[in-house]
Amino acid sequence: MSFLSRTVNSSVGCKTLMAVSGLALVGFIVAHLAGNLLVFAGPTALNAYAKGLRSYLPLLWALRIGLITAFILHIYAGIRLSRRAQQARPQAYVKRKTQVTTGAAQTMILSGLLLLFFALYHLAHLTFRLTHPQFAALGEFDVYAMLIASFQSPWTSGFYILSIATLMLHLNHGMASFFQTLGLDSRRHASLLFMAGPVFSTLLAAGFIAIPLSIFLGLIA
Amino acid sequence: MRLVLHVWRQKSPEEAGAMVSYRLKEISPDMSFLEMLDILNEQLLAEEKDPVAFDHDCREGICGMCSLVINGQAHGPQSGTTTCQLHMRSFKDGDEIYIEPFRAKAFPVIRDLVTNRSSFDRIIQAGGFVSVRTGGVPDGNALPIPKTAADLAMDFAACIGCGACVAACKNASAMLFVSAKVSQLALLPQGKVERERRVLAMVGQMDQEGFGHCSNTFECEAVCPKEISVSSIARLNREYTRAALLERPSSSPTSSE
Numbered sequence: 001m002s003f004l005s006r007t008v009n010s011s012v013g014c015k016t017l018m019a020v021s022g023l024a025l026v027g028f029i030v031a032h033l034a035g036n037l038l039v040f041a042g043p044t045a046l047n048a049y050a051k052g053l054r055s056y057l058p059l060l061w062a063l064r065i066g067l068i069t070a071f072i073l074h075i076y077a078g079i080r081l082s083r084r085a086q087q088a089r090p091q092a093y094v095k096r097k098t099q100v101t102t103g104a105a106q107t108m109i110l111s112g113l114l115l116l117f118f119a120l121y122h123l124a125h126l127t128f129r130l131t132h133p134q135f136a137a138l139g140e141f142d143v144y145a146m147l148i149a150s151f152q153s154p155w156t157s158g159f160y161i162l163s164i165a166t167l168m169l170h171l172n173h174g175m176a177s178f179f180q181t182l183g184l185d186s187r188r189h190a191s192l193l194f195m196a197g198p199v200f201s202t203l204l205a206a207g208f209i210a211i212p213l214s215i216f217l218g219l220i221a
Numbered sequence: 222m223r224l225v226l227h228v229w230r231q232k233s234p235e236e237a238g239a240m241v242s243y244r245l246k247e248i249s250p251d252m253s254f255l256e257m258l259d260i261l262n263e264q265l266l267a268e269e270k271d272p273v274a275f276d277h278d279c280r281e282g283i284c285g286m287c288s289l290v291i292n293g294q295a296h297g298p299q300s301g302t303t304t305c306q307l308h309m310r311s312f313k314d315g316d317e318i319y320i321e322p323f324r325a326k327a328f329p330v331i332r333d334l335v336t337n338r339s340s341f342d343r344i345i346q347a348g349g350f351v352s353v354r355t356g357g358v359p360d361g362n363a364l365p366i367p368k369t370a371a372d373l374a375m376d377f378a379a380c381i382g383c384g385a386c387v388a389a390c391k392n393a394s395a396m397l398f399v400s401a402k403v404s405q406l407a408l409l410p411q412g413k414v415e416r417e418r419r420v421l422a423m424v425g426q427m428d429q430e431g432f433g434h435c436s437n438t439f440e441c442e443a444v445c446p447k448e449i450s451v452s453s454i455a456r457l458n459r460e461y462t463r464a465a466l467l468e469r470p471s472s473s474p475t476s477s478e
Contacts, residue, residue, distance in 0.1 A: 006421075011428050011433070012435075012457070013461070016458070084434065085392035088327070088394070088431055088432055094229075094240055097294050100438070100440060100442075180454065180455050180458070181435075182458060182459075182462070183455045183456060183459025185451075
């Protein structure tokens, strides 16, 4: 127990918690994208995947509980660390000039909050089907039809693309930061690990954005 | 050179401070920044006003005593140097210069631009002793140390403990300072005995002093007058995680505190 409490109470331990839970969330996002890309294989493939996901409930719930735990830990570490950081400088500078801080690093809390809002909307939209009343007419696993119906609207597509851009911004700093926080950095491969953030987040975002864009432009219907 | 200075004036730790503007004439570009402040103080004394209090000692960039955030940058616009190594040729005639203390909860202002940085001393104290064999002078090379390890340890040992890393960090984090000290000792065989205890105690003290965490923005590295690399922070994280996993509660000096 002393190990756990010390880890959570120390700034370095809390950052480690942030990094590890962040990696779990990235793992989920990668798996999620792989599933989403089945939309390009046609309605049968995507709907069969959606049905397959829900066919074995213990595994589904194990994954869900893991995911929710990672979310809670990530948010908890974020709140805890940023509150401490606010207290660490009670008197702000009259003039402050940063030299190397990226916009992504500066806005992690903001992009994180936006992503939380998006995640809740996303659940209401496609999991609980609360936002689009016309979904009631569709079959339980007709994910394909739901996507086509949703992304034909410029508002839904636009909001989705903006949210993915936010995710890209968040991961841009987050992925690079992950390696540094876990101490996987050294002079030899520092630049390589720091490319991981921009490269990985851009690839992920490109994959996610391809779907609403293709539907909106009528490439898949 | 003619200059307009905006200087943080604060009478005591308890009183609120504010920026006060001063005009200076006939400043030579060959003067150091601290000599320029000396001129300001001569002028203030002639007007029977309180001179501006600021920290300085060696004035050759090795003691770590001078501080100041100049135009929003710790130790001013020149990279890899301390404030005392900054010269007025880095500024232009007619420039406005903002001069503030290093700002952090763990560095309370004593007066004007002078801050109390003894929180750094307490972090060093928390690190404790390093077990060495006492007695006669040891034979040269009796303790083999790879050249690369010695060089890297020396790079980290170059830290003068000025606190610019804290001043530049958006979270007022002391991670670059602490990691430089931890890395220096973790690389050498002499410090190995206390390796786990030291990193846990120093990070514990750092948190207790009220410094923030590391957000990996690396502003600290950019302002460090000794150009300490942030790879030391990665090393500290590695050392900390390793120690947290290996350390037994009985050998922990912090558990009784």
